[in-house]
Amino acid sequence: MTPVFLYSHSEEPITSTILSSSLDIELGIIKLSLRDLLKDTLILDEIDENGAKIEWTLPSGAKISNSNKFYLLNRVLSIPEDLFNDFAEEDKAYSISEFRAYLAFSIEAFPNCLDKPGAFGLSGNKFSLPRQWNIIKKANLDIATPIHYLGNLNFMNENDKKERWVFSTPNNYYYWKESQNSNFQNNFSFAFKKPPGVPVVCLVFGKKIEIFSYYPNDEISVENYSIIKECAHEITRLFEYNIAEILFFSNACGVSFGMISNIPYASKNKIWFSSMLSSFIKTEVLNVV
Numbered sequence: 001m002t003p004v005f006l007y008s009h010s011e012e013p014i015t016s017t018i019l020s021s022s023l024d025i026e027l028g029i030i031k032l033s034l035r036d037l038l039k040d041t042l043i044l045d046e047i048d049e050n051g052a053k054i055e056w057t058l059p060s061g062a063k064i065s066n067s068n069k070f071y072l073l074n075r076v077l078s079i080p081e082d083l084f085n086d087f088a089e090e091d092k093a094y095s096i097s098e099f100r101a102y103l104a105f106s107i108e109a110f111p112n113c114l115d116k117p118g119a120f121g122l123s124g125n126k127f128s129l130p131r132q133w134n135i136i137k138k139a140n141l142d143i144a145t146p147i148h149y150l151g152n153l154n155f156m157n158e159n160d161k162k163e164r165w166v167f168s169t170p171n172n173y174y175y176w177k178e179s180q181n182s183n184f185q186n187n188f189s190f191a192f193k194k195p196p197g198v199p200v201v202c203l204v205f206g207k208k209i210e211i212f213s214y215y216p217n218d219e220i221s222v223e224n225y226s227i228i229k230e231c232a233h234e235i236t237r238l239f240e241y242n243i244a245e246i247l248f249f250s251n252a253c254g255v256s257f258g259m260i261s262n263i264p265y266a267s268k269n270k271i272w273f274s275s276m277l278s279s280f281i282k283t284e285v286l287n288v289v
Contacts, residue, residue, distance in 0.1 A: 013264050176199075206243075
């Protein structure tokens with residue numbers, strides 16, 4: 001089975017690691033960017049009574065299809081708008097929407113695929129922070145979630161306005177800086193309280209996990225470490241992720257959930273990151289010993 005690596009952003013951690021590793025030589029990976037797919041690939045797809053037949057012919061003459069001969073490693077996180085810079089402004093939004101629909105259709109058609117399109121994402125689910133916290137609450141895990149406010153902040157209780165909040169947007173996973181209440185005059189519509197404790201990151205690759213403090217000098221209690229380890233796989237199952245980075249907060253009172261993402265920014269510089277990713281792709285995805 002030939003692995004095909006389809007990606008959208010060369011600088012994101014998973015993609016940059018694969019592109020700079022020896023995996024393509026070891027496993028014969030065909031690397032295909034969205035730019036190459038859009039600009040240089042001959043696409044001849046068919047739909048009949050047996051379903052969709054995807055066929056992509058590369059400039060080299062090599063053909064990729066949604067047969068059992070190929071395994072699609074999908075890292076299409078979103079569609080870079082600069083792919084459509086040559087389009088007239090009035091056509092750009094429509095063209096991006098059409099290309100996104102095609103990608104969702106074609107990726108879904110591959111029977112062997114890592115991370116098919118999900119809710120709001122082309123490579124798995126991409127839920128807003130409030131939606132993530134609601135999913136965790138309903139799961140009844142032994143962890144807390146942030147108190148948050150979604151709506152016109154001018155109507156927030158005056159006593160709440162005296163406290164420190166994080167002013168952000170529902171889809172910004174990476175902003176956790178608390179601000180003074182002067183930000184209430186800036187017409188924000190989303191705010192949340194940063195959970196107490198030290199930030200802890202859990203990286204999940206399939207069945208394997210690595211847990212570490214975001215700040216090296218911070219310590220995690222044995223009890224909280226155990227809670228995080230126990231919850232990590234359940235959380236990735238809830239969000240249907242094969243690759244995930246989860247932010248927790250740990251203190252003497254227990255553990256709080258921050259967010260989950262399929263882009264491991266906090267883990268990418270760890271010395272074990274590349275080998276862990278390589279092992280995951282070889283053994284759990286492609287079954288290569």
